[in-house]
Amino acid sequence: MKICIASPDIVGPIKNGGVGTACTALAQALAAAGHEVTLFYTSTFFEIHNLEYWQEAYRRSGVELIGFLPESSPPLHRSTTVYDEDNLARSYRIYERLKHSDYDLIHFVDYIGLGYYTALAKSQGLCLAGSLIAVTTHSPTLWSRLTNAAPIDDISYMVRDRMERRLIELSDLVISPSHYMLRWLRENDFKLPARQIMLPNLMPIRMQDAPPEALEVQKGPIRELVFFGRIEPRKGLLVFCDAIDRIGRRLPPDVKVTFMGKLGRDYPQEVIEARTAKWKRGVQILTGLDTFQAADYLKGEGRLAVLAALHDNSPYTVMECVYHGIPFISSDVGGVAELIAPESRDAVLYPPTPAGMGEHILRTLATPDFGPCQSNVDFPANKEAILSLHRELEAEIRAARTRPVAHRPQPLVTINILHFERPEGLGQALAAIDRQTYPNIETIIVDNGSQSAEAVAYLDQLEASGRTDLRIIRMGENVYEPTARNAGAYAARGKYVLFMDDDNVPKVNEVEVFCTAAEKGGADVLTCFTDHFVTDVPPENEADALKRYIVMGDFGPLGLIYNGYGDLNCFVRRDRFLSIGGFVVDGCFNHAEDWRFFAKAWAKGLKVDVVPESLLWYRTTLASWGTGWRKRDRSGALMRAAQVYLETAPEEVKxxxxxxxxxxxxxxxxxxxxxxxxxxxxxxxxxxxxxxxxxxxxxxxxxxxxxxxxxxxxxxxxxxxxxxxxxxxxxxxxxxxxxxxxxxx
CATH class of the missing domain: 1.20.5 (Single alpha-helices involved in coiled-coils or other helix-helix interfaces)
Known part of the structure; x- marks a missing residue:
C-alpha cells in the first residue's frame, strides 16, 4: 500500500516531541512491513541539520521524506491573525502538494488541523477519490492551551481549533492512543467519524548514533530525581518544584535533582537555577537530548524519572519508561494509567499536587529495590494490531476501487449577475460563462438601474439576441444591492444559484467544480478562493495573479471577529437560500453585505463551506487594497456583522x-x-x-x-x-x- 504520513513534527528535525515520535515510529513500522511510505514533514523548522540530511537518514529506514514548500505562486494573501503564523496558508500548500497524489492512505495528526483543506476537498469529490484519510488525535489546540493554563490571546488558536474539528469530522477514521482523548473529544463536541479506534503509539527505532549494543538499566539505590518532560507548567514544573520545597529537609542530602527536557519559553535556564538555589543540593539541567539519548541517560544507576504532567494524553515519557524498564513515578492524569498494568498503578501513580508528589517521592525512596512497573501494553501485539488495521484498510481500498462510479447528476444552475453601468465588464463575464465546462446553465442579469447609453444599448442587444438561456431583469432604479440580488434568486429556475458581480470573471470550470462540491459535500452555501488581477483582462496564467485570497469557509461563530467565510461570489442552494430570506435587506450601507449574509446563513443552520480552489478572477486596483471608500469603514462593517451574533446571544454576554x-x-x-x-x-x-x-x-x-x-x-x-x-x-x-x-x- 502507498501511504503518506503528514506531520509538522517528526524525529530528527525536532529532537523530542510526542507527535513526531509517534509519526516516525508509525512510518518505520509500516515501511518494515513492506508498505511504500512517504513521511511529509509539513514544517520548515529544523532544530538540527537540514532536509537533505534527514532525507538520507530516513532513506536508510526505507522511508521517503519530503519537505514543505513555504511559498506558492501566486502569493497568498495573509489570513487575519495577530501573532501566529498563517495556518490556513500552510493547510492550502499541503493540499496543493497532495491533491494530485496517488496515495492509498494519508495519515494526518490533529494538531493545527493542517490536513483540513485536503480532507475538505476529498469530501467534496474534488480529489483523492480512491484514498482514505486517517487522523490520529495527539494534542488538540484548545486542549493544549487550556491544560497549560495558557490564554487564548489570538484568534488563530480558535481557527486552529475549528480546522482540527473539521479535519476530524471529514476523515474516514480517527485513531487515538488513549480512551481518555476519545472521551475528551466527545465531551467537547467534536464530531467524530463512525470509525473510531484506540491503539497505543509505537516505539521508534534509533536512526543514528546508536551505541554498539542496547544499554541495560543500571540498578542501585535512588540517588537522583530526574524531572522528565518539557520544562513548563503543563508538564508539572511548578508542582515538582513545590514538592521538593515541601520534602527538602526529609530528602537525603546526597540525592540530586536533574531537569531533563526542552526548556519552555517562560522558564529559561537562569530562572530554573534561581528557583532551585535554595535547595542546597546538586541540581543540573539537561536540554537538547533526543528521545533515545534521554532514555540512555535514565538507564543510569540510581536514577528515578519523575513525570509530573498536570494533563496528558498518552505521553511518550511514560511509554518510554515502561518500554525500557526505567524506574519512574507519574502523576495520575489523562491516559497515563492506560499504559500501566493495574497491579503497578499504586506504586507508580500519585495525585498531581505538591503534597501528593512529595509524599510519593519519599515513599518510593524508602522502598527497597524499587524497580520498573508492569506494562499494560503488549508492545509486539500492539504493533501487530496496527499492521493488521492497515491490511484491513488496504483490502477496503481495493474493494472500493472495483465498484462502479456513481452517475453524477447535473442539476440546472442559475448564474445571477448584478450589473450597473459596466457593459464591458459584463461582456467579459458572459464570454467566460459561455466557455464553462458545465452544460446545464441559465443566466440572469439583474440590471440595477443603469442609465448610460452604452449600458442600455448593450442590454438591449442582449435581449434582442434571442438567447433562451439568458434573461434580463431591469430594476428601473438603483436599489440596495441585496434587494437586486434577491430579485434574481426569486426569478431563478435552477437548483443552485451562483451570485456574481459584473466586474469579475469566472474561470472555465467554476460552475462544474461548485456543483460537484455541493452535490457531494452537501453544503447549502459555498464560497471559493479568488485570484486578484488589475489588468483590463485576466492573466492567462494563474501564477501571474497579483495574489490569491483564501478563506476557511466554515467559520461559524468566529465570523464575529472578521469575515472568514468568503466573497459575495458564492454558490447557494436556492430553496435553502430563500428559506432564510436571502441577503439581508435593511437599507443599510452596502459594505459587508456578504459577511452579513454568511453570518445569517450560519446562524439559521445552513451549512456554509468553501471550495479550496480558486474559481474566480477578482478585479481590483492596487490603490483599493484596504484603502477603498467602503473598506475605511471597518468599525461600521464590524457592527453590522455583529448584529447577527448579538441577536442570539444572552443579554449579559453581548x-x-x-x-x-x-x-x-x-x-x-x-x-x-x-x-x-x-x-x-x-x-x-x-x-x-x-x-x-x-x-x-x-x-x-x-x-x-x-x-x-x-x-x-x-x-x-x-x-x-x-x-x-x-x-x-x-x-x-x-x-x-x-x-x-x-x-x-
Missing amino acids: PFLLLSQGLFWKASSTEAARRTLSREAADLRRQVARLEEEKKVLDFERQLLMQAYRALSDFTVGTVEGRLDHVPEVRRGLDHLRRVMRKYQ
Whole structure:
C-alpha cells in the first residue's frame, strides 16, 4: 500500500516531541512491513541539520521524506491573525502538494488541523477519490492551551481549533492512543467519524548514533530525581518544584535533582537555577537530548524519572519508561494509567499536587529495590494490531476501487449577475460563462438601474439576441444591492444559484467544480478562493495573479471577529437560500453585505463551506487594497456583522462579544504598527551597517592618502631644503610640510 504520513513534527528535525515520535515510529513500522511510505514533514523548522540530511537518514529506514514548500505562486494573501503564523496558508500548500497524489492512505495528526483543506476537498469529490484519510488525535489546540493554563490571546488558536474539528469530522477514521482523548473529544463536541479506534503509539527505532549494543538499566539505590518532560507548567514544573520545597529537609542530602527536557519559553535556564538555589543540593539541567539519548541517560544507576504532567494524553515519557524498564513515578492524569498494568498503578501513580508528589517521592525512596512497573501494553501485539488495521484498510481500498462510479447528476444552475453601468465588464463575464465546462446553465442579469447609453444599448442587444438561456431583469432604479440580488434568486429556475458581480470573471470550470462540491459535500452555501488581477483582462496564467485570497469557509461563530467565510461570489442552494430570506435587506450601507449574509446563513443552520480552489478572477486596483471608500469603514462593517451574533446571544454576554471584537482589532492594529516599525528599524539597521562599511573603506583610503601625502612631503622637503628655502614662500611651505610629517609620524 502507498501511504503518506503528514506531520509538522517528526524525529530528527525536532529532537523530542510526542507527535513526531509517534509519526516516525508509525512510518518505520509500516515501511518494515513492506508498505511504500512517504513521511511529509509539513514544517520548515529544523532544530538540527537540514532536509537533505534527514532525507538520507530516513532513506536508510526505507522511508521517503519530503519537505514543505513555504511559498506558492501566486502569493497568498495573509489570513487575519495577530501573532501566529498563517495556518490556513500552510493547510492550502499541503493540499496543493497532495491533491494530485496517488496515495492509498494519508495519515494526518490533529494538531493545527493542517490536513483540513485536503480532507475538505476529498469530501467534496474534488480529489483523492480512491484514498482514505486517517487522523490520529495527539494534542488538540484548545486542549493544549487550556491544560497549560495558557490564554487564548489570538484568534488563530480558535481557527486552529475549528480546522482540527473539521479535519476530524471529514476523515474516514480517527485513531487515538488513549480512551481518555476519545472521551475528551466527545465531551467537547467534536464530531467524530463512525470509525473510531484506540491503539497505543509505537516505539521508534534509533536512526543514528546508536551505541554498539542496547544499554541495560543500571540498578542501585535512588540517588537522583530526574524531572522528565518539557520544562513548563503543563508538564508539572511548578508542582515538582513545590514538592521538593515541601520534602527538602526529609530528602537525603546526597540525592540530586536533574531537569531533563526542552526548556519552555517562560522558564529559561537562569530562572530554573534561581528557583532551585535554595535547595542546597546538586541540581543540573539537561536540554537538547533526543528521545533515545534521554532514555540512555535514565538507564543510569540510581536514577528515578519523575513525570509530573498536570494533563496528558498518552505521553511518550511514560511509554518510554515502561518500554525500557526505567524506574519512574507519574502523576495520575489523562491516559497515563492506560499504559500501566493495574497491579503497578499504586506504586507508580500519585495525585498531581505538591503534597501528593512529595509524599510519593519519599515513599518510593524508602522502598527497597524499587524497580520498573508492569506494562499494560503488549508492545509486539500492539504493533501487530496496527499492521493488521492497515491490511484491513488496504483490502477496503481495493474493494472500493472495483465498484462502479456513481452517475453524477447535473442539476440546472442559475448564474445571477448584478450589473450597473459596466457593459464591458459584463461582456467579459458572459464570454467566460459561455466557455464553462458545465452544460446545464441559465443566466440572469439583474440590471440595477443603469442609465448610460452604452449600458442600455448593450442590454438591449442582449435581449434582442434571442438567447433562451439568458434573461434580463431591469430594476428601473438603483436599489440596495441585496434587494437586486434577491430579485434574481426569486426569478431563478435552477437548483443552485451562483451570485456574481459584473466586474469579475469566472474561470472555465467554476460552475462544474461548485456543483460537484455541493452535490457531494452537501453544503447549502459555498464560497471559493479568488485570484486578484488589475489588468483590463485576466492573466492567462494563474501564477501571474497579483495574489490569491483564501478563506476557511466554515467559520461559524468566529465570523464575529472578521469575515472568514468568503466573497459575495458564492454558490447557494436556492430553496435553502430563500428559506432564510436571502441577503439581508435593511437599507443599510452596502459594505459587508456578504459577511452579513454568511453570518445569517450560519446562524439559521445552513451549512456554509468553501471550495479550496480558486474559481474566480477578482478585479481590483492596487490603490483599493484596504484603502477603498467602503473598506475605511471597518468599525461600521464590524457592527453590522455583529448584529447577527448579538441577536442570539444572552443579554449579559453581548457586551463581552463586542469587547472581544474590539480588542482583537485593537491588538491587530497595534501588531501591524509594530511590524511596520520593525521593518523600518531593520531598514535603518541595514543602512547603518552599509554606512559603517563605507566608513571603513573611506578610513582605509584616508590612511593611504596620508601615507602618500607623508611620502610626498618627505620627498619635497628633502629635495627643496637647502636650495630654495631662502625664498619666504618656499620656507613657509617647508614649515607646513614638516608639521604635517610630525602630525602623521
